[in-house]
Amino acid sequence: MVGVTEPILLAVVVATALAFDFTNGFHDTGNAMATSIATRALKPKAAVILSASLNMVGAFLSLTVAATIATGIVDAGVVTLPVVLAGLAGGIVWNLVTWLFGLPSSSSHALIGGVVGAVLAAAGTEGVLWAGLTSKVLIPALVAPVVAILVGTIGTWLVARLTQDVPQDSNDKLFRWGQIGSASLVSLAHGTNDAQKSMGIILLALIAAGAVPEDSSVPFWVIVSCALAMALGTYTGGWRVIRTLGKGLVELESRQGMAAETSSAAVILLSSHFGYSLSTTHVATGSILGSGVGMKGSSVRWSVAGRMFAAWLITVPSAAFVGALFYWIDISIGGGTLGSFVVFGLLIAISFMIYLWSRRKPISSKNVNDNWDPAQDSEAYIAESVSVHHPEIMKVKRKRLRKAKKRQRKMLEAEQERRAIEAEDTARLRAAESRDNDSSER
């Protein structure tokens, strides 16, 4: 480490990048494993261990590192170490906040948001390439779930049709294997993609600080530490997010889980193949929703989904706000080592507070599969309270309820029509009567 400028700042940035990597693994476990956990194809602990190992393998598997973060989204010239630090901090905070609320949201969008915010604070609006931000981040966030819902729906529908008269226990037994296979693929792809983002950030920081030469490849210790940080995060398991994805959106069975995960894996890999990268989180969520739409007799909790979509829309602005705030604090202290220490300290304090907050209603591998508590979700789920104990009854009731409502509406319409006709008739009758009266009086 000869000629390293600002070695402490560099160390703080590297530590923060690893922390982001950790939250990334932790936040995105659900994308791959939520369905397997919900359908009990794998025990919760076994699922996160599998996912963590595959993330780790994925991180080593391919080393074509994403050269820069936020290429084409922010002006590369204004990205300095303090900007990267503030951006990472913004991404971490947003990841933790969404985790607290159990909302799956894209980790890479959080990171991009954080960096955009820090750049805005550092260089003003010229530093951000708005067209790039719109076409590479904001629009794909809207497109990804639509594509995934379509693919997931078609896949689930076909599977459900083909296997409708196969006994349920054989279905479960066989589809579980398919589910584990496809979920593993999603984990692997995630490890490769996302661990490399952190590696890229650390490499950039090392180059910027002069610790490694400009054309250096990723040092081995960076690969190992990134892979470990992500695997550790995945193993810790973002149970809150897993719960929302696995139990909150759709009540899943193995067939749906298999179709959803295959759809996720296919869309994620194909989208990066065609150079139109879609967020893993958005795709996975869309696929799970699709598996609810495509399955006869399955219901989707759209209010939960709506809350998630809302979170996706505000991910970039919120992370940007936090990133900008961190950058501003850093600079107003005077930047440099002290500033970076303050930012790091604040980050630790905030994370700890969020952790404490989460302990008030902890979710762990023990209760991740409990029935979705309707009370969490306002009056919309009062009707579903029945389903908590008897899903079978609920399904029938819901359908009946819908039919009954339709019948009632039809009756009402008919009634109104009849009344309208009657009213018309009476009016005509009266008119005729009054004419008669008129003529008789004459």
Added chain:
Amino acid sequence: MSDYIEWSALGQVLLYGILVGAGLPTIFAIGVRLLAGPGAVGADGTVSRGRVIGAWACFAVVVLAILGAVAYIAAGGH
């Protein structure tokens, strides 16, 4: 809007996504149906050889697809 959405890439993702993402589960489902569907288990309580071979052929396609995807990831094609 066309500046902001890469329609051709999106169309390809959608098309191949449906082919692969919905096709593979369908093939798997055909395998399950062959192995455990109605009429699969004969009078003697076993599944006929043709059905077993067909089912495993279906599963093999899915396994190959997964292995292919792993190779694709490893080759850095993403």
